[in-house]
Amino acid sequence: MITMNEVWKTYPNGVMAINGIDITIDKGEFVYVVGPSGAGKSTFIKMIYREEKPTRGDIIIDGKNLAKMKERHIPLLRRRIGVVFQDFKLLPNLSVYENVAFALEVIEESPSNIRKRVMDVLDIVHLKNKARFYPHELSGGEQQRVAIARAIVNNPSVLIADEPTGNLDPDTSWEIMHILDDINQRGTTVVMATHNKEIVNTIRKRVIAIEGGRIARDEMRGEYGYER
Incomplete structure (x- = not known):
């Protein structure tokens, strides 16, 4: 490996x-x-x-x-290779969903695949109910969970x-x-x-x-x- x-x-x-x-x-x-x-x-x-x-x-x-x-x-x-940093590196003007979806949009995944995959990984990090929140509305731990979701969304x-x-x-x-x-x-x-x-x-x-x-x-x- x-x-x-x-x-x-x-x-x-x-x-x-x-x-x-x-x-x-x-x-x-x-x-x-x-x-x-x-x-x-x-x-x-x-x-x-x-x-x-x-x-x-x-x-x-x-x-x-x-x-x-x-x-x-x-x-x-x-x-x-997914990467998670100490300081999260989230995009402040994008919602939780949009921060995670961005990683798939740049490789031109289809909208239907993006939605399914983003919601799947938000479920893994226990943030499905905060998909529409913005980084400033989240705790530090929640922001790190968004960063993890973004890092694993590409499998x-x-x-x-x-x-x-x-x-x-x-x-x-x-x-x-x-x-x-x-x-x-x-x-x-x-x-x-x-x-x-x-x-x-x-x-x-x-x-x-x-x-x-x-x-x-x-x-x-x-x-x-x-x-x-």
Whole structure:
């Protein structure tokens, strides 16, 4: 599903963010990516959806090598990879329904397919009754659920969650985690970068710890392993 072979990333300013990573994430896995600030987690995550390109090495997703992918093919890749951010990134002038539908409109899905799929994913995130609300009328947790719905509306094979509970209170964070776990149970591979020790230690999944741009730990049903 996702394979990194001897992947390095050095930024133009000389900072080496990723230092020879080899890793495989299988289809249907749920993986936490943890580590100290500045360890390379964000770069690791961004390379999976080709926001960043490796300096050296190969990143294979569904048989496609992202390191050699032409720029014009990146939008097609991102139809198969959903991304959820810490700060939601919703369009403020669009309703909940319109925010989610937009991801399908840009690929010219038919109106009937858009309506069915949008309402289906809003049901998954428990927001069917707020389809006509606007982002400013929602709580932070509800906005994050809209962002998740938008990320999965294309039926992606991989869902990337970059600190999805970072701006949320503990109760709301647990709600988001149960939704992500449900999405994973439906067959989507989930890769989640997080600093949330309680979540990692309670909802046990595979843990990949990155330190100094290298894989420091890779444990099935692992623990967070760091003080906040």
